Amino acid sequence: MTDLEERTRPTRTEAVLARDAEHRSGLWDPDVVFVRGDGAVVVDAEGREYLDCMAGIAVASVGHGNARLARAIADQAERLIVCPQNLGNDTRTAFVERLFRHVPPPLNRVFLCNSGSEANEAALKWARVATGRRRFVAAKRGFSGRTLGVLPMTWEPKYREPFAPLGMEVTFVRYNDVDELRAAVDEETAAVLLEPVQGEGGIHAADPEYLRAARDITERTGAVLVFDEIQCGVGRTGTFLASEAYGVSADIVTLAKGLAGGVPIGAVLMTDAIAASMPKGGHGTTFGGNPLASAAALAVLEELDERGLMEHARAMGERLMQGIRGIGSERVREVRGRGLMIGVELKEKVAPVIAALRDAGVLTISGGATVIRFLPPLVITPAQVDEVVARVARVLAS
DSSP: OOHHHHHHSOOHHHHHHHHHHTTSOSSOOOOOOEEEEEBTEEEETTSOEEEESSHHHHTOTTOBTOHHHHHHHHHHHHHOSOOOTTSOOHHHHHHHHHHHHHSOTTEEEEEEESSHHHHHHHHHHHHHHHHSOOEEEEETTOOOOSSTTTGGGOOOHHHHGGGOOOSOOEEEEOTTOHHHHHHHOOTTEEEEEEOSEETTTTSEEOOHHHHHHHHHHHHHHTOEEEEEOTTTTTTTTSSSSGGGGGTOOOSEEEEOGGGGBTBOOEEEEEEHHHHHHSOTTSSOOSSTTOHHHHHHHHHHHHHHHHTTHHHHHHHHHHHHHHHHHHHOOTTEEEEEEETTEEEEEESSOSHHHHHHHHHTTEEOEESSTTEEEEOOOTTOOHHHHHHHHHHHHHHHHO
16 A cells, blocks of 8 residues: 555544445434443544543443443343233343332332333323323423424424424423413323423423422322433432432333433333323333343443442532532533533533533533533543543633
8 A cells, every 4th residue: 555545545433434424314424433432431433532421311321331231231132132011021020120129109110111202202191091181291491302202392492393283282381480380280281291300401400399399289280290310310310310309209200311321221110000090002112121121221220239329420420510610610600410410501602612522532412502411421430520620621721
């Protein structure tokens, strides 16, 4: 190969992306290729390391390349991958038993599916059959998914409006506004769906009195209270359910993202009464609750318990928030969050800052136009947190 040929030969990244471009949907235009990871670090096709403060959008809860998770998946794949929920399975049963060690009553039942959108759609379906009603209330800045069945509950107009009309009556209320919530919920409301900590909406935590009021209002009107914990659940905020910190129990809680550490899964937790309202065969799924996903989720729960990752998330989250606050940058309006679900609100658009952070070797994602979300794996170390803070400081100073 000549020197010219060597200099103009496509990099591995360019070669992979060129092949990828032939068939991808066109929804995204990636410009980096990741090939492996270890804990809170991911490595691209050129061998460059990044501190991952995105975690697949709060998915890689126990880190990349987790040995227990990988072993559980491999072992289960050799034994049995497929077993629908109308048939029993030992691994699924072990996972569900472990799950309900963390989930407090009155949530006693679970429907397993494959994603957060599926879980939220199922929650709406259960709410309709349990109440016989069709109206819903959701929060402004809330995100419930992009599939047609749950898209009406997602606040951001750019997601909804191209597909209107959506065939569902939804009233959006200002988050943390008790009076507005009370005015919106009545005897025709099937359910109120709220995130205890809003994720894509900018990392806003509910006020305790807001969730308590939501519980009181739904009980008074006979509506179902649904907590969407798809992003904030499974230990990310320092407790297994983010709503635990409020002492408020919902009728339905939805989980997904970090529950299986990267393997697709969703879960609808519900009370006995809600579960019993669905007729036999009234809902179902082909892949939900499959042994492979169940084995992965069981491994995640074992990691959370045996490594103390929920306590670690609280400590590392506080360390990260205090570190970024300590930078003292005039570009930062506020640093907020719970556990390792953190939002850094700037006084400017964050897209260029997120790009600069990636150039500096830190992966993040936006939570609205002016908020950077930090959602690292729960296994991130103190040294890695401090390095993230140092790189953020350099970017904000540039």
